[in-house]
Amino acid sequence: MAANESYHKQQNIKNEKKLRELRASLPSFCERFFRGIEPTTASRTRIAYATDLKVFFTYLQTQVPKFQSRNILTEDITLLNEITCYDIEDYLDYLKLYTNAEGVTFTNDENGLKRKLSALRSLYRYFYFRHEIDGNPASQVAVPKIHEKAIVRLDENETAELLDTVEYGCGSEHQQVFHEKNKERDLALVTLLLGTGIRISECIGLDLNDVDFDNDRIKVTRKGGNEAYVYFGDEVREALLEYHRKRCSLTAATGHENALFLSNRMTRMTVRNAEILVKKYAKSAVSLKKITPHKLRSTYGTQLYKETGDIYLVADVLGHKDVNTTRRHYAAIEEERRRSAKDKVKLRKED
Secondary structure, eight states, X not given: OOTTSOHHHHHHHHHHHHHHHHHTTSOTTHHHHHHHHGGGSOHHHHHHHHHHHHXXXXXXXXXXXXXXXXXXXXXXXXXXXXXXXXHHHXXXXXXXXXXXXXXOEEEOOHHHHHHHHHHHHHHHHHHHHTTSSSOOGGGGSOOOOXXXXXXXXXXXXXXXXXXXXXXXXXXXXXXXXXXXHHHHHHHHHHHHHHHHOOOHHHHHTOBXXXXXTTTTEEEEEOTTSOEEEEEOOHHHHHHHHHHHHHHTTSOOOTTOTTBSSBOTTSSBOOHHHHHHHHHXXXXXXXXXXXXXXXXXXXXXXXXXXHHHOOHHHHHHHHTOSSHHHHHHHTHHHHHHHHHHGGGTOOSSOOO
């Protein structure tokens, strides 16, 4: 890809190619669905829908007797009229544990079932709204109940220990040599995640000119393609400046000249690269917790909410479109704050 193409444009091109491959494995009427939802969905969302719909139509072809003698790919839109809510409920039950044609076994928890039902609901809703089908059986199927899981985050001591490990290294002599080569990059990346709460995809998507040291801010591309400025404090500024000086002396591979965070191959770091990096340091610093880049985001959100008590500010900084998403994540802290209010107001002054 051309060097002047942004990371996000490259990703969109890559996603579009992937989506075309997936659409070729679906009934032809699905083309209209994907064309119709394109203006209101991100490319990654459409890929997820296509992947889940492929599983559904494969299930019909291989597991449901009334469809096994037919070629699902050549069916027209009337196929959807033949599917009942009971077929969909059976499908969800099948998804809990199944083996595909390659012999790979898959399982789906309640989140996976909800996502796959969501893809079906979107498909049916699209065509039902346009009067192309007679009914919407997907809307008659209950959405799996999601059980909330405790949010893993770092406390202040653990945060400090993690940053110390990133800065000074750990492990064998060989590992220390490798660490010395990358410590400025690693410290800048981890400090940036902890100090701004940006997503890992937003972090590795940063270009050199997205960092504005005059205003202490970075320009990130959020989910859905919207751009936003995220501001950082002195600790982040110091780590970024140190790495920025080193980065400007490095020669990036062709097509990656603008990337802020480079891998050892001098190409833009991938999400997988960054995940491995964070887990490596976290395993040494906080061995009792399974820390991922997203846990660093949760850590930042928790600290920001504790300091400000402003759930709307936290939602805005984290890039949540719906404040209720933020509220669910930090409900325990809200409960703690409400409990602390019980002794704040005195009805009678004590003598």
